[in-house]
Amino acid sequence: MKRKSVIVAVVLVVVVVAVLVGGFLVYAQHFASSVNQPHQAAGPVSVTGTPTTIPGLRTFQIVPDQTTASYSVYENLIIENKPHNKVIGTTHAVQGSFGVRTDPSPLIGNMKITVDLRTLQTDSPRRDNYVQRNALQTDQYPYATFVSVLAQGLPANYSDGQNVHFKLIGNLTMHGKTNRTEFDVQGKLSGDTITGTATTTIYMTDFGIQPPNLANIAISENQVTISITFTARAVGS
Template sequence: MSKRTKIAVAVAVGIVAIGALVVTAGPAVYRDFLAPPPAETPLLTADDSTLSMGNGAPLEAAALDGTWTLSAGSVAGYRVDEVLNGTDVTVTGRTSEVEGTLTISELTLTEAEFTVDVGSISTDSPQRDSYFRDTALRTAEHPTATFRLTEPVVAPTPPRVGETVEQQLVGELSIAGVTQPVTFTAQVRTDGTTAEIAGQIPITFSDFGVQAPSLGFVSVENDGFVEFELVARRG
């Protein structure tokens, strides 16, 4: 075999090997190197606060009374796992189109309602977004998703300025025109003027009549999370 023939055979073998690698490892390469990393799980950490921390003194209960309105900096969306040719890929969608209010009286959260413009939720894929918007969530008929508190939440003592407190919330979540009861834990901290709230609501999409897509090479898990990082100001 001539040297030129050997080189040609080696090149051909190399091309075949690379092709096989792409077929078998492509989803993992996409997950690890091409797809943007998913958004971080919503948590209130010490280094991400915009609050005026002061000296961490206890807040007066009366200073928290009133209506708090969501403001700039609030985001919401979803987290779900896709299976791409057997490889798990975590996908997060986000939007800043969030509105809502909370009412506090004597250390009790008496009312809370948040509304999300689901048609504005976006991921790294316009095709995925189009499917969720037009087919899965049917935003032409149901343009918003809503959470409404159904049981009051009582804080046993006034929080300290900037202190992160966990509270269990019970309410109703409405997605795609279907309402289901939900219970979840949220983190809250405040300086008396601004409050930050973060958490996840575990959901099963089929409970809301949402069909998770399955296209053979890619499928979406039926369970996921509604996620939120909210900023509210007392007015």
């Protein structure tokens, strides 16, 4: 009788474990499919006409050691019971330049900014290695590049030191794909230095990137926030 009771207890434990594991796998698969629904990519912005030289445009160069590019994304760490864990990756490996005119009316043009994705770091080297190898595939696609096409919402006139808020529309190329991207920008020009922040939201799948999913225990969302906090100085200053 005692032996029979032990066998029954073992069977019950096995059943409970099977139910828990099965429930875990179903939940993980459901979460992965729910947060990573397909998103319709915008495609690149078409540039029409012949580029013209803009009079009065000053060229500003990004200062890498005073500039930070970052991404933030939410992941579900199922085993750790952290369903909304925010991950932030940063780098100072930002290069590029753009043109600015303040008089008679503000204009921004000729922007090209490049970020070295191989240098992005979060609080976990293991995560970084996984993302670079399996998601961003930085051995094949090491850079992300943004080229501006249009600025919207600039003020009619500008005074030195004035903070402005506007939209910057252009093409973001990453992982071999190019899509229209709109940055929300705040910044100011003081003398020969421009400082500011540009932020946008993208979806990994728009760029052919599969959101990281480590064995259904660490599952990343598709939506990513990209920010660049920048300092740029006038060339020749």
